[in-house]
Amino acid sequence: MVGTAKSVELHFHALPGVDDGPVTLEESVELVRQAAAQGTETVVATPHVRTDFVTDVLGLGERVEELQAALAADGVPIELRRGAELGHDMVGRLSQNELESIAQGPAASPWLLVESPFEGIEEEFHSATDELRDRGFGVLVAHPERSADASFYDSAGLRRELAAGSLAQVNAQSITGAHGPEAQWAALALIDRGLVTVVSSDAHGLTRPPLLREAAAHLVEHGIDPLLCRTLVGGGPRRLLARGIPRAAALVA
Numbered sequence: 001m002v003g004t005a006k007s008v009e010l011h012f013h014a015l016p017g018v019d020d021g022p023v024t025l026e027e028s029v030e031l032v033r034q035a036a037a038q039g040t041e042t043v044v045a046t047p048h049v050r051t052d053f054v055t056d057v058l059g060l061g062e063r064v065e066e067l068q069a070a071l072a073a074d075g076v077p078i079e080l081r082r083g084a085e086l087g088h089d090m091v092g093r094l095s096q097n098e099l100e101s102i103a104q105g106p107a108a109s110p111w112l113l114v115e116s117p118f119e120g121i122e123e124e125f126h127s128a129t130d131e132l133r134d135r136g137f138g139v140l141v142a143h144p145e146r147s148a149d150a151s152f153y154d155s156a157g158l159r160r161e162l163a164a165g166s167l168a169q170v171n172a173q174s175i176t177g178a179h180g181p182e183a184q185w186a187a188l189a190l191i192d193r194g195l196v197t198v199v200s201s202d203a204h205g206l207t208r209p210p211l212l213r214e215a216a217a218h219l220v221e222h223g224i225d226p227l228l229c230r231t232l233v234g235g236g237p238r239r240l241l242a243r244g245i246p247r248a249a250a251l252v253a
């Protein structure tokens with residue numbers, strides 16, 4: 001890790017058997033143990049909330065408690081929080097209570113992690129995030145660098161989101177090149193342009209492990225200020241948990 005400050009994972013598929021993340025409880029424990037070994041103190045468990053994976057949002061609390069207990073029994077020193085990677089097409093299907101159950105940040109300034117569609121950040125996505133803002137939630141856009149929005153549209157969709165008050169989270173695996181050269185180029189370009197608030201692993205299992213340490217080292221090699229690197233994996237996400245994302249008025253770019 002760059003420096004000694006503890007890091008925070010805001011995007012991490014930690015729960016076993018609920019999505020395309022770890023399959024067994026043992027794999028989940030090992031995955032979170034690897035995060036702790038990299039200097040991570042808090043992991044927000046963010047299963048896919050989509051029609052093809054988790055739809056019973058209120059059942060996630062029990063799953064998080066089960067994993068937290070297994071981590072404690074194995075002596076893994078980490079705080080696990082309940083969250084979600086929300087598919088934008090689920091926004092209109094979830095009640096206020098369900099959205100609140102997977103939101104992060106203080107009650108006065110809650111926010112949700114919303115998955116960027118690979119095919120692009122388009123009108124339906126903006127409508128969904130506008131609805132979230134209308135319902136009181138800020139938005140953290142997950143891995144926009146992996147979307148066609150970055151590859152083909154110069155991140156126009158992301159920039160419209162940022163103008164509306166959303167923030168951006170980039171994947172550690174994109175930075176290291178594990179998601180391919182296009183995602184790597186896009187991740188570095190977005191960070192260079194100051195458009196990114198958080199880097200998270202988006203870990204999915206032992207074949208897609210936590211990589212914050214490697215990503216931070218790669219950013220320093222790329223010429224990014226080491227202080228900014230620490231902020232992207234530590235201070236930035238920690239502030240979002242403590243202070244939230246202000247709900248900005250929905251703007252039309």
Ligand SMILES: [Fe+2]
Nearest residue numbers: 011013085202
């Ligand atoms: Fe994810």
